[in-house]
Amino acid sequence: MGRIPNAGPEFAVVHLLRAVTVELDLLGGEFAQRNGLHPTDLRALICLLDAARSGTPATPGRLGAQLKLNSAGTTALLDRLERLGLVRRTRDDKDRRRVLLVVQEQAVVLGETFFGPLIGALVGMLRDYAPEEVAVVQRFLGGVAELVAQRRQDG
Amino acid sequence: MGRIPNAGPEFAVVHLLRAVTVELDLLGGEFAQRNGLHPTDLRALICLLDAARSGTPATPGRLGAQLKLNSAGTTALLDRLERLGLVRRTRDDKDRRRVLLVVQEQAVVLGETFFGPLIGALVGMLRDYAPEEVAVVQRFLGGVAELVAQRRQDG
DNA sequence: GCTATTCTCTCGCTCAGCGAGATACTTGCC
DNA sequence: GGCAAGTATCTCGCTGAGCGAGAGAATAGC
Numbered sequence: 001m002g003r004i005p006n007a008g009p010e011f012a013v014v015h016l017l018r019a020v021t022v023e024l025d026l027l028g029g030e031f032a033q034r035n036g037l038h039p040t041d042l043r044a045l046i047c048l049l050d051a052a053r054s055g056t057p058a059t060p061g062r063l064g065a066q067l068k069l070n071s072a073g074t075t076a077l078l079d080r081l082e083r084l085g086l087v088r089r090t091r092d093d094k095d096r097r098r099v100l101l102v103v104q105e106q107a108v109v110l111g112e113t114f115f116g117p118l119i120g121a122l123v124g125m126l127r128d129y130a131p132e133e134v135a136v137v138q139r140f141l142g143g144v145a146e147l148v149a150q151r152r153q154d155g
Numbered sequence: 156m157g158r159i160p161n162a163g164p165e166f167a168v169v170h171l172l173r174a175v176t177v178e179l180d181l182l183g184g185e186f187a188q189r190n191g192l193h194p195t196d197l198r199a200l201i202c203l204l205d206a207a208r209s210g211t212p213a214t215p216g217r218l219g220a221q222l223k224l225n226s227a228g229t230t231a232l233l234d235r236l237e238r239l240g241l242v243r244r245t246r247d248d249k250d251r252r253r254v255l256l257v258v259q260e261q262a263v264v265l266g267e268t269f270f271g272p273l274i275g276a277l278v279g280m281l282r283d284y285a286p287e288e289v290a291v292v293q294r295f296l297g298g299v300a301e302l303v304a305q306r307r308q309d310g
Numbered sequence: 311g312c313t314a315t316t317c318t319c320t321c322g323c324t325c326a327g328c329g330a331g332a333t334a335c336t337t338g339c340c
Numbered sequence: 341g342g343c344a345a346g347t348a349t350c351t352c353g354c355t356g357a358g359c360g361a362g363a364g365a366a367t368a369g370c
Contacts, residue, residue: 060318071317072321075319097316098318099317
């Protein structure tokens with residue numbers, strides 16, 4: 001092909017990064033399928049668990065925006081999650097137009113089943129890294145996240 | 156929450172890694188939509204471009220296996236890609252049961268449009284890193300890819 | 311009170327992907 | 341050679357995720 005230059009450690013990093021995301025996607029997809037849910041459901045669960053952890057109130061609107069679903073798709077998604085007993089809808093008494101999403105215990109367990117071992121393995125791997133090296137990795141990942149987020153904004 | 160321990164630089168790395176994959180997924184999805192194709196189509200394109208680059212002959216069967224699609228889904232995917240002029244099907248004269256997938260110039264251009272700027276930005280970012288630091292990042296990403304791939308095999 | 315707006319849900323639709331099975335070609339065994 | 345078994349791809353009918361349009365319910369601003 002030869003249009004995209006393709007040599008040197010920088011390009012190795014790019015390729016590895018892509019390989020990592022592909023592998024993680026596939027892992028997530030397989031886990032989702034084993035547990036009778038769809039990749040979107042798993043992503044939704046991640047968002048909801050993150051929101052719960054950070055104390056942000058979760059609502060259908062917010063979730064739909066994060067996942068780039070329209071309202072109809074979001075409703076269908078929540079119907080699935082509620083049917084599986086992972087989430088419960090509650091009316092917000094402060095603003096009764098809103099629905100608050102309460103993550104159920106089972107969802108936490110599920111998230112743990114998926115991420116727990118992964119985190120464990122990763123932490124184990126990082127034990128072989130010196131603190132400065134961990135800091136480098138951290139700086140790099142932060143940079144990539146920022147860079148990609150910026151590209152998304154530029155459209 | 157509190158079940159998943161959640162402090163220290165290792166956990167920052169885990170969270171960043173997840174954030175990166177989520178952002179990259181979303182970026183890919185948005186790019187796909189802008190160009191009238193689906194996330195799966197983009198992933199297929201990546202596989203096909205990789206195969207072309209490495210000289211591996213691409214066939215529907217191989218592609219379907221990589222993307223975890225069954226044969227019907229793979230056929231539909233290729234119909235889309237062919238209709239868009241990104242791929243052409245050719246009979247293999249060595250084994251006339253097979254179909255060889257030829258990536259069209261337009262697909263290369265498309266891949267470049269997506270990855271080119273991203274690679275450029277990443278390479279730019281890596282200019283601020285010392286060679287040893289790039290090596291650390293490389294080692295880390297390689298380790299993660301291997302780790303995830305292994306987890307996928309254990310099922 | 312009345313209109314704007316905001317948040318969620320319902321309805322009808324399109325189309326990606328699945329399971330089952332058809333089709334075409336190759337390989338191996340007699 | 342000819343027939344059975346195996347392999348690669350495609351066709352058909354279906355399920356269901358997600359979209360667009362718009363309805364319903366509650367709030368905010370005048």
